[in-house]
Amino acid sequence: MLDILLPTLIFAALVLAALGAWRRVRLWRRGRASKVAFLRGLAAMPRRYLVDLHHVVARDKVMANTHVATAGGFVAALGLAVIVHGLGLAEGMLGWLLLAASATMFAGSLFVVRRRRNPPARLSKGPWMRLPKSLMAFSLGIFVVTLPAVGVLPSGFSQGVGGWLVALLLAGVVAWGLAELVVGMTWGGPMKHAFAGALHLAFHRRPERFADTQHGGYPSTGLKALDLDDAEAPLGVGQPADFTWNQLLGFDACVQCGRCEAVCPAFAAGQPLNPKKLIQDMVVGMAGGSDAGYTGSPYPQTPIGEHQGSPHGPIVAPASTKDGKALVDAETLWSCTTCRACVEECPMMIEHVDAIVDMRRHLTLEEGATPGKGAEVIDNLIATDNPGGFDPGGRLNWAADLELPLMADVERAEVLLWLGDGVFDMRNQRTLRALVKVLRAAGVDFAVLGNEERDSGDVARRLGDEATFQSLARRNIATLSQYHFDCVVTCDPHSFHVLKNEYGAFYPPGQESSYPVWHHSTFINQLIESGRLRLAPGQASRVTYHDPCYLGRYNGEYEAPRAVLKALGVELVEMQRSGYRSRCCGGGGGAPITDVPGKQRIPDMRMGDVRETQAEQVVVGCPQCTAMFEGVVPPTGDEEVAVKDIAEMVAVALDTTPEATLAPRDASTPQATEEVMS
Amino acid sequence: MQPEVTTMPALEVTVLVSVGRHPLTGRTRRADQDARGVELARSLADAQVRLLHAGMRDESSEAALRGYLGMGFTQLSLLEQPEGADVLPALAEALDATSPHLVIAGERAERGEGSGLLPYLLAERLGWPLVSGLAAVESVEDGVATLLQALPRGQRRRLKVRLPAIVTVDNAAPAPRQSAYGPARRGAFETTAGPVSDDEEWAAWQVQPARQRPKRLKIVKAASARDRFKAAAAKAEGGGGQVLTDVSPEQGAEAILMLLREEDVLR
Numbered sequence: 010m011l012d013i014l015l016p017t018l019i020f021a022a023l024v025l026a027a028l029g030a031w032r033r034v035r036l037w038r039r040g041r042a043s044k045v046a047f048l049r050g051l052a053a054m055p056r057r058y059l060v061d062l063h064h065v066v067a068r069d070k071v072m073a074n075t076h077v078a079t080a081g082g083f084v085a086a087l088g089l090a091v092i093v094h095g096l097g098l099a100e101g102m103l104g105w106l107l108l109a110a111s112a113t114m115f116a117g118s119l120f121v122v123r124r125r126r127n128p129p130a131r132l133s134k135g136p137w138m139r140l141p142k143s144l145m146a147f148s149l150g151i152f153v154v155t156l157p158a159v160g161v162l163p164s165g166f167s168q169g170v171g172g173w174l175v176a177l178l179l180a181g182v183v184a185w186g187l188a189e190l191v192v193g194m195t196w197g198g199p200m201k202h203a204f205a206g207a208l209h210l211a212f213h214r215r216p217e218r219f220a221d222t223q224h225g226g227y228p229s230t231g232l233k234a235l236d237l238d239d240a241e242a243p244l245g246v247g248q249p250a251d252f253t254w255n256q257l258l259g260f261d262a263c264v265q266c267g268r269c270e271a272v273c274p275a276f277a278a279g280q281p282l283n284p285k286k287l288i289q290d291m292v293v294g295m296a297g298g299s300d301a302g303y304t305g306s307p308y309p310q311t312p313i314g315e316h317q318g319s320p321h322g323p324i325v326a327p328a329s330t331k332d333g334k335a336l337v338d339a340e341t342l343w344s345c346t347t348c349r350a351c352v353e354e355c356p357m358m359i360e361h362v363d364a365i366v367d368m369r370r371h372l373t374l375e376e377g378a379t380p381g382k383g384a385e386v387i388d389n390l391i392a393t394d395n396p397g398g399f400d401p402g403g404r405l406n407w408a409a410d411l412e413l414p415l416m417a418d419v420e421r422a423e424v425l426l427w428l429g430d431g432v433f434d435m436r437n438q439r440t441l442r443a444l445v446k447v448l449r450a451a452g453v454d455f456a457v458l459g460n461e462e463r464d465s466g467d468v469a470r471r472l473g474d475e476a477t478f479q480s481l482a483r484r485n486i487a488t489l490s491q492y493h494f495d496c497v498v499t500c501d502p503h504s505f506h507v508l509k510n511e512y513g514a515f516y517p518p519g520q521e522s523s524y525p526v527w528h529h530s531t532f533i534n535q536l537i538e539s540g541r542l543r544l545a546p547g548q549a550s551r552v553t554y555h556d557p558c559y560l561g562r563y564n565g566e567y568e569a570p571r572a573v574l575k576a577l578g579v580e581l582v583e584m585q586r587s588g589y590r591s592r593c594c595g596g597g598g599g600a601p602i603t604d605v606p607g608k609q610r611i612p613d614m615r616m617g618d619v620r621e622t623q624a625e626q627v628v629v630g631c632p633q634c635t636a637m638f639e640g641v642v643p644p645t646g647d648e649e650v651a652v653k654d655i656a657e658m659v660a661v662a663l664d665t666t667p668e669a670t671l672a673p674r675d676a677s678t679p680q681a682t683e684e685v686m687s
Numbered sequence: 688m689q690p691e692v693t694t695m696p697a698l699e700v701t702v703l704v705s706v707g708r709h710p711l712t713g714r715t716r717r718a719d720q721d722a723r724g725v726e727l728a729r730s731l732a733d734a735q736v737r738l739l740h741a742g743m744r745d746e747s748s749e750a751a752l753r754g755y756l757g758m759g760f761t762q763l764s765l766l767e768q769p770e771g772a773d774v775l776p777a778l779a780e781a782l783d784a785t786s787p788h789l790v791i792a793g794e795r796a797e798r799g800e801g802s803g804l805l806p807y808l809l810a811e812r813l814g815w816p817l818v819s820g821l822a823a824v825e826s827v828e829d830g831v832a833t834l835l836q837a838l839p840r841g842q843r844r845r846l847k848v849r850l851p852a853i854v855t856v857d858n859a860a861p862a863p864r865q866s867a868y869g870p871a872r873r874g875a876f877e878t879t880a881g882p883v884s885d886d887e888e889w890a891a892w893q894v895q896p897a898r899q900r901p902k903r904l905k906i907v908k909a910a911s912a913r914d915r916f917k918a919a920a921a922k923a924e925g926g927g928g929q930v931l932t933d934v935s936p937e938q939g940a941e942a943i944l945m946l947l948r949e950e951d952v953l954r
Contacts, residue, residue, distance in 0.1 A: 376867060377757060378867075
C-alpha cells in the first residue's frame with residue numbers, strides 16, 4: 010500500500026513543484042533585463058549560503074541552530090526520501106541516514122514550534138503559524154514510514170483493515186508535509202523563501218558584496234548609476250516591472266523574519282515605513298493583487314488592505330488622482346533615512362535601500378514630486394551647487410583668518426581636505442576649525458579646493474535626482490583631476506562615501522580615481538599611530554560614540570574612531586545599539602528635507618540611547634548627526650549631553666609642550682595658527 | 688495640457704516664458720514669475736496651455752526653457768530670434784495668428800532689459816486689456832474671466848475682464864511645481880522663424896551689472912510689542928492724494944494729468 014502511495018506522492022509533489030517553479034520564474038521575468046554571471050552565480054551559491062547568509066543568521070544563535078537543524082535535516086531528508094521511498098532503494102545505510110535526517114529536522118522543528126508559541130511582533134503570522142506543524146508533519150511522517158524500510162517495524166505492519174487506515178493516515182501526514190515543504194516552495198507558501206532565496210543568492214544584483222565580507226571589507230554599498238544617455242531606459246522605477254528581474258527575485262526571497270522592521274528607525278519613530286511590508290508590497294505588485302493577505306506589522310498609521318497593484322500599474326498613485334492609492338504611499342518611500350540597518354540585518358541579503366532609491370528616482374525625475382523642501386534643495390543644488398542656496402563664492406568665508414592653502418595655488422599636496430557643505434553651517438565650521446588645527450599640529454601638508462568645491466551630490470542622489478547628482482559628480486571629478494594629492498580627507502561621512510564608492514562610475518573613459526579617501530577619524534588615527542600627532546591624554550570624561558551610518562554600515566569603519574578615543578584616554582561606554590547595529594540619527598537620505606511626520610523624532614530616540622549610557626558627551630563624526638543631536642531638547646530636569654565631533658575632542662587634547670610641537674612644518678602652516686580656536 | 692473633449696470650447700491659454708537668471712550665480716534657469724504663470728495656467732480647468740518663447744536658442748537658454756517643459760509639457764513653441772532683436776513684433780504676430788483667449792506673462796524678465804514693459808506694449812499692439820499683478824484666476828465663464836489681483840500687504844482685488852486679455856503674474860501667485868527631469872528631457876521645441884526686427888537702440892546701449900542700492904533703514908521707535916506690530920502691519924501713509932468718484936472721464940483725465948505734472952513725470 011505505502012509502497013505505491015509514497016512514490017506517487019513524492020513524484021507528484023516534485024512535478025507540481027517544478028510547475029510552480031516555472032510559473033514563479035515567469036513572474037520574475039516580468040522585470041527588466043539584468044546581466045548576471047549565470048553559471049558562476051550558481052556555483053558560488055552554496056558558499057554564499059553557508060558563509061555569508063549564515064554570518065547574518067548566526068547573530069541569533071538559537072535561531073541559527075534551529076535553522077541548521079531544520080533546513081539541513083529537510084534538505085537531507087527530502088533527497089534521501091526520493092531515493093529510499095521514491096525509487097525504493099533502501100539498501101544499507103540510506104534508510105538509517107534518512108531516519109537521522111528526519112529526526113534532526115524534527116528536533117529543529119520543535120524549536121520552531123517554541124518560537125511560534127509567543128512570536129515577537131516582527132514575525133509575520135498567518136500561514137507562517139502553520140509552518141512548524143507542517144515541518145513536524147513532514148519529519149515525523151517520513152520518520153515513521155522509513156521505520157519499516159530499515160526493518161525496525163515489520164514491513165507488513167500496514168496489512169489488514171487497521172493497517173490500511175494507518176497507511177492512509179501516514180500517507181496523509183507525509184502528503185501534508187510534501188504539500189507545504191515541496192509544492193508550497195514554488196507556489197507561494199512560507200517555504201518560498203528557500204527556493205527564491207537560493208536563486209537570489211546565485212543571481213544577486215550585487216555579487217561583489219559576497220566577495221570579501223569575511224575580510225571585513227564593505228565593497229558594495231554605493232548606489233547603482235542610472236544610464237541617463239539611454240533615452241529609452243526608464244528613469245527609476247515607476248511600476249513593479251521596472252525593477253530588474255533579479256531585484257524582483259530578491260523581493261520574493263523575503264522570509265518575513267522582520268529583523269529589518271526591528272532595526273528600522275523610521276518604523277520605530279512611527280513614520281509610515283516598514284521595510285518588511287515594503288518588500289512584501291513589491292511581491293504583491295509583481296504578482297498583482299492587494300496587500301490584504303499580508304500578516305505582519307503594517308506601516309505605522311496605515312491600515313492593511315487598502316493598497317493594491319499590478320506589474321504594469323503605478324507603484325505610487327500619481328498626484329493628479331486625489332486620495333488615490335496604489336501599491337505604496339509616497340510618504341512610505343520618503344520616510345527612509347537610507348541608514349542601511351535593514352540591509353545589514355537581512356538574512357536574505359535583500360537590498361531595500363536600492364529599491365527605495367529606485368522608486369524615489371521615478372518620483373523625482375518623472376513626476377517632479379519630491380516632497381517637503383526637496384524641490385527647493387534640488388533647485389539650489391542646480392543653481393548654486395549647494396543645498397542651502399548660498400553664494401558658491403563664499404565657501405571659504407568661515408576660514409578667512411585661517412589662510413588655508415588653495416589647491417589652485419599649490420596644485421600638489423599630501424592631503425586634499427574636502428570640506429563639504431558644512432562650510433555654510435556655523436556648527437560644522439567649529440568642527441572644521443578643529444580639524445584644521447589638528448592637521449597643522451601634525452604638520453600635514455594639506456590644501457582645500459575652496460570655491461571650486463561643490464556639493465558631493467549625496468543629498469541629490471538620495472532624493473532621487475540622479476541627473477543633478479551626476480552633473481555634480483562629473484564636475485567635481487573634473488576639478489579633482491586637475492590636482493595632485495595622495496589622499497582625500499573629509500569630516501563628512503556622506504561626502505566620504507560618495508567620493509569613495511560612488512564617483513568611480515563617473516570617471517571619463519580611460520580614467521579612474523587613483524586616490525584613497527579617508528574619513529577624518531581614520532586619518533587622525535593614522536596620524537596618532539604613526540607618531541605624527543602627539544596627544545596629551547587627561548580628559549577625564551565619560552563619553553559614548555555614535556557610529557554614523559555612512560561611516561559604519563556603508564564603509565565598515567568602526568575601529569578608528571574608537572582607537573582615537575582610546576588614545577585620548579576618555580572613558581568610552583558603548584550604547585546598546587552601536588557598531589553595525591548603530592541606530593540612525595535621522596539625518597540621512599534627505600529625511601530632514603522631506604520631513605515625513607511620525608509619532609516621535611528619530612534623533613530624540615537616539616539621544617535617549619545616549620542618555621541611557623549616562624555619558625557626559627556623545628562623540629560623533631558627521632555634520633548631519635551633530636545637527637540632528639544638537640536639535641534635541643533634553644527631557645525636563647535632565648542635563649544636556651554635549652555633542653562633540655571627534656576632531657574637536659582631539660583638538661583640545663593636542664600636546665602643546667615644546668618638544669611635541671617640533672613636528673616638521675612647511676609652507677602650508679603659518680606661524681600664527683596656534684591661536685586657532687577649537 | 689491635452690484637453691478632454693468637452694462641449695465647452697477649451698480655454699486656450701498661452702504663457703509667455705523667458706530665460707531666467709539666478710540672482711546669486713547668474714546661471715540660466717526658468718524665470719520664477721514665468722514659472723508661476725505656467726503654474727497658474729495649469730491650475731485652470733479645461734485649459735489648453737501653450738508655452739511660447741521668443742529668443743535665441745543656445746545650450747544655456749535651451750536648458751532653462753526645458754525647465755518649463757519639465758512642469759509637464761510635451762512641447763514649447765519657440766520663435767527664434769537673434770540676440771538683441773526686439774521680440775515684440777514677433778510675439779504680437781504669433782499671438783495674433785493663434786488668437787488665444789488668455790495670455791499669461793511674468794511681471795518682468797530676469798535678464799536683458801527687464802523693463803516690465805513687454806506685456807503693456809503687447810496689449811497696446813493687440814488692443815487687448817491687460818491686468819497686472821495677478822494672484823489667481825478664479826473662473827472663466829462666457830468669455831469673461833474673474834481675476835484676483837494682488838495688492839500690497841496681502842490685500843486682493845477681484846476684477847472681471849473680457850477675454851482675450853493679457854495678464855501678468857505677481858509673486859503672490861502659487862509657487863510653481865517642481866520641474867521634472869524626464870519630461871524636460873523628452874519635451875520638444877516647435878521652432879518657427881518669426882519676423883525679426885533689430886532693436887537699434889538696444890545695440891547702442893552699454894550694459895553693466897547693477898549696483899545694489901543701499902536700503903533706507905526703517906527705524907521703528909516703539910515701546911511695546913503692540914506698537915512694533917502696528918508699525919509692521921501699518922499701511923504706508925500716502926499723505927495727500929484724493930479719491931475721485933462719479934466724475935466724467937474728462938475730469939478724471941484732468942486730475943491724472945495734473946498729478947503727473949506735480950510729480951514731474953510730465954513737463
